Amino acid sequence: xxxxxxVNVQTASAVxxxxxxxxxxxxxxxxFAPVAVYFILFKYIPIGGLVIAFKNYHFLHGVWGSxxxxxxxxxxxxxxxxxxxxxRNTLLISVLSMAxxxxxxxxxxxxxxxxxxxxxxxxLQTLLYLPHFxxxxxxxxxxxxxxxxxxxxxxxxxxxxxGRTYPFMYQExxxxxxxxxxGVWKEAGFGAIIYLxxxxxxxxxxxEAANLDxxxxxxxxxxxxxxxIMPVIVxxxxxxxGRVMEVGFxxxxxxxxxxxxxxxxxxxxxxxxxxxxxxQFSITTxxxxxxxxxxxxxxxxxxxxxxxFNQSLW
Amino acid sequence: MQISRGEKWFYRINYVLxxxxxxxxxxxxxxxxxxxxxxxxxxxSGEVGIWPxxxxxxxxxxxxxxxxxIPAFKNSLIITxxxxxxxxxxxxxxxxxxxxxxxxxxxxxxxxxxFTMLFSGGIIPHYLLVDSLxxxxxxxxxxxxxxxxxxNMLIMKNYFEHLPEEMEEAARIDGCGEFSFITxxxxxxxxxxxATIALFYGVNLWNSFFQxxxxxxxxxxxxxxxxxxxxxxxxxxxxxxxxxxxDEMNEFPPEGVKAAGVMVLLLPMLIVYPFxxxxxxxxxxxxxxxx
Numbered sequence: 001x002x003x004x005x006x007v008n009v010q011t012a013s014a015v016x017x018x019x020x021x022x023x024x025x026x027x028x029x030x031x032f033a034p035v036a037v038y039f040i041l042f043k044y045i046p047i048g049g050l051v052i053a054f055k056n057y058h059f060l061h062g063v064w065g066s067x068x069x070x071x072x073x074x075x076x077x078x079x080x081x082x083x084x085x086x087x088r089n090t091l092l093i094s095v096l097s098m099a100x101x102x103x104x105x106x107x108x109x110x111x112x113x114x115x116x117x118x119x120x121x122x123x124l125q126t127l128l129y130l131p132h133f134x135x136x137x138x139x140x141x142x143x144x145x146x147x148x149x150x151x152x153x154x155x156x157x158x159x160x161x162x163g164r165t166y167p168f169m170y171q172e173x174x175x176x177x178x179x180x181x182x183g184v185w186k187e188a189g190f191g192a193i194i195y196l197x198x199x200x201x202x203x204x205x206x207x208e209a210a211n212l213d214x215x216x217x218x219x220x221x222x223x224x225x226x227x228x229i230m231p232v233i234v235x236x237x238x239x240x241x242g243r244v245m246e247v248g249f250x251x252x253x254x255x256x257x258x259x260x261x262x263x264x265x266x267x268x269x270x271x272x273x274x275x276x277x278x279x280q281f282s283i284t285t286x287x288x289x290x291x292x293x294x295x296x297x298x299x300x301x302x303x304x305x306x307x308x309f310n311q312s313l314w
Numbered sequence: 315m316q317i318s319r320g321e322k323w324f325y326r327i328n329y330v331l332x333x334x335x336x337x338x339x340x341x342x343x344x345x346x347x348x349x350x351x352x353x354x355x356x357x358x359s360g361e362v363g364i365w366p367x368x369x370x371x372x373x374x375x376x377x378x379x380x381x382x383x384i385p386a387f388k389n390s391l392i393i394t395x396x397x398x399x400x401x402x403x404x405x406x407x408x409x410x411x412x413x414x415x416x417x418x419x420x421x422x423x424x425x426x427x428x429f430t431m432l433f434s435g436g437i438i439p440h441y442l443l444v445d446s447l448x449x450x451x452x453x454x455x456x457x458x459x460x461x462x463x464x465x466n467m468l469i470m471k472n473y474f475e476h477l478p479e480e481m482e483e484a485a486r487i488d489g490c491g492e493f494s495f496i497t498x499x500x501x502x503x504x505x506x507x508x509a510t511i512a513l514f515y516g517v518n519l520w521n522s523f524f525q526x527x528x529x530x531x532x533x534x535x536x537x538x539x540x541x542x543x544x545x546x547x548x549x550x551x552x553x554x555x556x557x558x559x560x561d562e563m564n565e566f567p568p569e570g571v572k573a574a575g576v577m578v579l580l581l582p583m584l585i586v587y588p589f590x591x592x593x594x595x596x597x598x599x600x601x602x603x604x605x
Contacts, residue, residue, distance in 0.1 A: 038461055044430075046443055049438075123336075127336040130587065131339055133587055135521030137523060141543075153363065216321070
């Protein structure tokens, strides 16, 4: 049988190419090996650890030896008034945080973009990014100091205006407002970075053309700037949906006090108190799993909706 | 471009709004600084604004006298410096191979890592894992769970992917090996991005609070964040830490000492931040979007 020499050369070069690729891959595989071990151990094994949500965990029997209880832990979560209240609080606070917090970075980015004096813009940005880098211990300490009833500066102004002091941190509505405000204060400036990057990609000719057509500033923002950053807005919205069941532990823990615990007890503080301090591992794992699954489902749904408008994340 | 009268007003209002926003960031910090530097009477009567009244440093002296604040500062430094080095190394080990187009399983592995951003086992399974590895009450419990942030990894991977390809070809022709290619070409070209990511990791580690609260039991291993939080929360803890007598509290106002504690926690951030802040704007974050 005759072998076509051309085919032979082709397979030889294919073998060569795959061998070259293998040779190239060796150092990369060596590099990546510790990372793979790390991700399996610290990210995927804890996901497997979620099985204790379906067990009655006892530290003597460990994760595998403890007895199965099916959905009993979840049934308890959704029937106990205290946990239902916690879930309700979490939803309320996180939805409000998102509703209040989401527009600010976009507005800030658009306003930044309209500043022409570069030194002024840079110093503003430096100041507005700063709070993101402060820990909640600092922000919480500042908020408590500012709103303190006896020595706080806000109350001394309030007293001059109304003649008496007001317990801002000890009334549920004002506490919630301060909580949301602190969140906006800390993250709005830094959140603007991502939109600013997107604004930089808008073609300047569009503005010139609109200007020639007689569109004023607000119309240009509405018809050019906003559509230009829409993909990023959608992206941030999808990512935000994944956190709808989440209220960061540090923020609540720093700002809460016993007087407002009726509204300030959320899933993360519940897990800390009942799970880590009270050693009720199974039911708090169930709570954590509930939070994570809802987050994942919401990301999937919002991504699905975005896909219809060709703006999906994946 | 011609500027109409309406537009002039637009710019004026814009400048005013943004200046106000920037002031809301600046003034509270100035207030804390002023309180930490003011006399007791002025603090208690609530007359301290943004400038110190009856300037003195008694609060800082009280804080430094016999309190665990200096060891806690050292702990925070160790946690941050060692942690950043570990995080940067592991993030590089993950991002570099994943940025190579010829790397086997590039897509599925990237997906598997992104998935951990969207879904995780949660606090309790992580705690049980760290506990079963015997890491509770060691700083490894603070470093290992945050070793590779998928978000930072994606920024780094994207940045590497957009480095000019000619560089790599030229280096290969010169017989440059993988290791020296990374250290001599990739890393020097990536300095702004690396500095930004190191800042992100550093800030998280310096501020770490929840992790320390749940994993560290010995009070002498506490970092500054937890220590300051406990001082801010409770005057009795403050008394214990500063070895002041309750009647001395008249001289050293608790509010002033608390403010001084917050300033100590804040200071390193204020020193490092301006140096690295300038890189944020320079296209580092664009990679995150295009990712």
